[in-house]
Amino acid sequence: MTTRLKIDRGRYIGALGAGVICDNIPGLVNKQRQLCQRHPDVMQSIGRGSREWIQECQHQFSHHRWNCSTVDRDHTVFGRVVLRSSREAAFVYAISSAGVVYAITRACSQGELKICSCDPHKRGRASDERGDFDWGGCSDNVNYGIKFAKAFVDARERAVRDARALMNLHNNRCGRMAVKRFMKLECKCHGVSGSCVLRTCWLAMADFRKTGDYLRRKYNSAVEVTMNQDGTGFAVADRGLRRPTKNDLVYVEDSPDYCLRDKAAGSLGTSGRVCSKSSSGTEGCEVMCCGRGYDTTRVRRVTKCECKFKWCCAVECRDCEETVDVHTCKAPRHANWLDQT
Template identity: 60%
Template sequence: MRWREAGPVVVVAVLQVVVVVVLPSLLQPAHAAWWFVSQLSASYTSTRIHCENIPGLVRRQRVLCERHPDAMLAVTEGATMGVQHCQKQFQDSRWNCSTIPRDASVFGRHVLRSTRESAFVYAINSAGVVQAITRACSRGAIMNCACDITKKGSHRDRMGQFTWGGCSDNIRHGTAFARRFIDAHERRQRDARALMNLHNNRAGRKAVRKQMRLECKCHGVSGACTVRTCWQTVASFGSTARWLKRKYDGATEVSMRPDGAGLIPRHGDHKAPRKTDLVYLEPSPDYCGEDSSSGFAGTGGRQCNRTSQGTDGCDLLCCGRGYDTQRRLITSKCECKFQWCCFVACKTCETWRDLHFCKPKQDPLPLH
């Protein structure tokens, strides 16, 4: 009888150990961020977001998540888009916006600091959510949201007069939901870091609005554009990401006002940042060496361009440590021709190329 009673107790103990091993990211709320949704698999988010299982959400965000499951699918899409375009914009830089699998901080703890890289992460993810929510509204994927009904009647631009028609993207709804969801965490506190994040979240939202464009259809004899019907649409997210990258390059270092009412330039000769500018509180590290405590892998082993003078050049990317050259056989498609009908036929070509990789940072030799 004693053996039979002890059996279930042993099984429960084993199961508890398994949970700790399989779900480490869910046990790190102190370093979690809402954009962890970008790391969820497509099968996990295909029908509904399981709000209670997402680390990093504050109470207000969980309430919105439960009430608006259709919008949360767009939030996931926007966060994923933000990560992808962040990595594209910084693919040749020392900090390349890399993510850490199964880590609730997503980018590593160094991005949870107050550097300009953190500013860009907050802005690009905020912009991604605005873009995704707005597009989802236009295609009817979100309840109680449709085309922008304020765009009606006649209007005039530099080309002349036109009539609003079609389905203008509802940027108002996309911006409003993104602000309610994303800013919820920062509005719980009013320290300098919270003010910085709120500012950069807003800059990301405004970037999408700034990049909106007018699309028109001409009506008239022989295609003459005597009458135009136009609608407003968000631009490709690539253009928004490039806009934010320029803002990153010109970001302003700020500090909190003495009365706590806002942020001011840390250096007196700098202008106050505009609502579309990015701001940060502390200088960035050089990102040269590996820092396991913050989740940055360093530039050791990264491929560099030996002839480039830019950020992808071996001198800058390798931080002066030098590089190793490896001769590799590269396979690629070549001599592609269009075949009737209807495909492109290509040959496979092989060429030997010299590739260059940054040397790892060497630890100092021990003293004897």
């Protein structure tokens, strides 16, 4: 995972030279280093896009014991979390692979890359349920994004053949195809008063949140697997469960409970995390605090209230002050709950 997570340094490639930067990104295998040196502009796009998928991961797990963060100062962002072949690692690989596709595809459409542009195959006439239309505008070249992401991201996993490598390759593919799943047709009408006598259409990626929501659902239904006897694929760990499809996330090891700070597992623990007293879900104090209890602090907040629309064209609000209770998880009290290093 160091491979993907360090690519944020790609923004400096143009200034320092591709060879110097690519040789100093830890964890790259030869194929990745070659791609990095050959296409420094693509690496910059991936670097900019990495912030997006990290934020999406943290959004999806903001009310979860593991909130997509890791031990401070860990240069791989998710650190040791991804060393364990858990469902959290499955999600991280899938969302980061999707993020690489999204970043490259967007850069192609915006004319930022020398090696790609709009989808060259979307030309001429086509039709949908509303009738015929002309391809026009700039269709997102998602197939190129998928092709480059597959070559770059999968290269590290293809260097070895074990259960973890197969797991990563499978989840990488799930992430790539999730972006393509939500491609949408956008059209512009032509004719008198926009009557849509003629339409010009193009394919565009949906907001990345759709991909994040989809992969989070796949995380919830992820399938535990083991490597089959000939080492070419998976067998279900529990024979009573269904076999995973190509769109399911898969994992090999159970997750830690993330209740305690454990550097070896990449867990920050839940001490000090804000929880909801009234919820019985993952954000609820009983679940989030792992039965340790919680502290309550009364705080004052200023919010906008009594907002009115004023012609034309502004909204005027008052600043209203309210007092609310904030609940945070207690720290462990017992000796066997101390930090594990």
